[in-house]
Amino acid sequence: MDRRPVVIRKSKTRIRAFFLLFEFIFLLTPKVFSDNFTFNASSGRVITPNGDGKNDFFIVSFFNPQFSSVTGKIYDLKGHLVAEMSPASSPTCPSLPTLQCLMWNGTSNGRTVLGGIYVYVLSSGGEVYDGTVVVIR
Numbered sequence: 001m002d003r004r005p006v007v008i009r010k011s012k013t014r015i016r017a018f019f020l021l022f023e024f025i026f027l028l029t030p031k032v033f034s035d036n037f038t039f040n041a042s043s044g045r046v047i048t049p050n051g052d053g054k055n056d057f058f059i060v061s062f063f064n065p066q067f068s069s070v071t072g073k074i075y076d077l078k079g080h081l082v083a084e085m086s087p088a089s090s091p092t093c094p095s096l097p098t099l100q101c102l103m104w105n106g107t108s109n110g111r112t113v114l115g116g117i118y119v120y121v122l123s124s125g126g127e128v129y130d131g132t133v134v135v136i137r
Helices: 012-026
Strands: 031-034 037-041 058-063 070-075 081-084 099-104 116-124 127-135
Touching: 058 116, 070 099
Parallel strands: none
Antiparallel strands: 031 037, 037 058, 058 099, 070 081, 070 116, 116 127
16 A cells, blocks of 8 residues: 555545545454454544543553564654554453553654654464544644
């Protein structure tokens, strides 16, 4: 899939096409890494990290019956590392034996990031899954 940044000009057709693509991408879950690892987004892919307790975190959950090592990283659209995702705990992650969660609080080096589109990359046992998360400020 082409990963070039999306440029939106003042065209209703292009804006409508962008939002249709946006909806299509976000409806493609769950994703199966392998027979033993299934990824599922547990929070929306649009976050508003303003401290009001609503949509402040981006959380991904995955069934990991082999308890493989899983890492999550957040990049900006230029490919620069913004943050590493950290393990999420209850109550943000349901307590199921093989369910694990990673989260990102919308910060980089302790400061809230600018609004925009960011890329998340999950890695486990040589398998890689990526997608986007939108930060609204």
